[in-house]
Amino acid sequence: MSTPVDLVFLGPPGAGKGTQARIIADVFGLSQLSTGDALRAAVVAGTDAGLQAKAVMEAGELVSDEIVNAIVAETIDQPEFEAGVIFDGYPRTLAQANALDQMLEARGRKISAAISLEVDEAALVKRISGRFTCANCGEGYHDAFKTPAQEGVCDQCGGEEFKRRADDNASSVATRLQEYHRETAPLLEYYRNQDMLKSVDAMAEIDRISHDLKVVVISVGGVPSETAVA
Numbered sequence: 001m002s003t004p005v006d007l008v009f010l011g012p013p014g015a016g017k018g019t020q021a022r023i024i025a026d027v028f029g030l031s032q033l034s035t036g037d038a039l040r041a042a043v044v045a046g047t048d049a050g051l052q053a054k055a056v057m058e059a060g061e062l063v064s065d066e067i068v069n070a071i072v073a074e075t076i077d078q079p080e081f082e083a084g085v086i087f088d089g090y091p092r093t094l095a096q097a098n099a100l101d102q103m104l105e106a107r108g109r110k111i112s113a114a115i116s117l118e119v120d121e122a123a124l125v126k127r128i129s130g131r132f133t134c135a136n137c138g139e140g141y142h143d144a145f146k147t148p149a150q151e152g153v154c155d156q157c158g159g160e161e162f163k164r165r166a167d168d169n170a171s172s173v174a175t176r177l178q179e180y181h182r183e184t185a186p187l188l189e190y191y192r193n194q195d196m197l198k199s200v201d202a203m204a205e206i207d208r209i210s211h212d213l214k215v216v217v218i219s220v221g222g223v224p225s226e227t228a229v230a
């Protein structure tokens with residue numbers, strides 16, 4: 001089997017990590033691991049981790065490294081993560097970055113690249129406040145940038161129910177940005193020092209960003225399941 005391609009997507013809330021992780025995972029046959037999605041699922045399921053995380057997430061603060069690292073450790077051993085993982089929203093602290101390096105090393109793997117999605121922060125609040133997802137398949141939409149072709153019907157699965165996140169409100173977004181600067185932005189330096197850091201302009205159109213990401217992923221050994229880089 002070919003070497004797994006494990007990627008970290010870095011960027012502030014609203015940079016488009018989730019949207020692009022879905023697209024790129026699909027193109028390269030990788031699996032997206034969003035700790036935010038996993039935590040939201042734990043909240044809905046009412047697990048211990050979910051109960052502890054709920055209020056923290058709604059406030060826009062960071063859930064403890066222990067909880068998040070445990071979720072990742074449990075998840076990456078599932079068979080669909082063998083070919084490679086896009087870590088979306090993880091790591092978010094230096095302690096998590098170290099934990100991830102150790103988890104991968106213990107499995108004979110290592111990160112192929114950490115890709116920073118570069119955005120103009122003034123645009124983030126607008127991006128975040130308009131977003132919603134299909135409740136059935138998780139496809140992401142936006143009031144201003146990407147509405148379903150037929151209003152009220154998901155382009156991907158035909159679902160007619162959509163949801164918006166509880167933490168996509170002004171006060172939580174402000175806290176999430178502060179947490180990003182305090183805890184997560186130092187990871188840029190961490191990966192730059194290891195010569196792992198790549199970046200793309202994430203202010204462009206969705207398709208353009210995907211294209212730029214594909215070029216980066218190919219440059220670090222990713223093999224697209226599609227024939228060409230569009």
Ligand code: AMP
Nearest residue numbers: 035036057060061062063068089090092
């Ligand atoms: P996201 O969907 O990535 O925007 O994450 C939503 C919320 O889940 C964050 O604001 C945090 O409260 C929590 N969360 C997600 N990933 C992490 C992480 N790696 N470390 C700590 N908290 C996280």
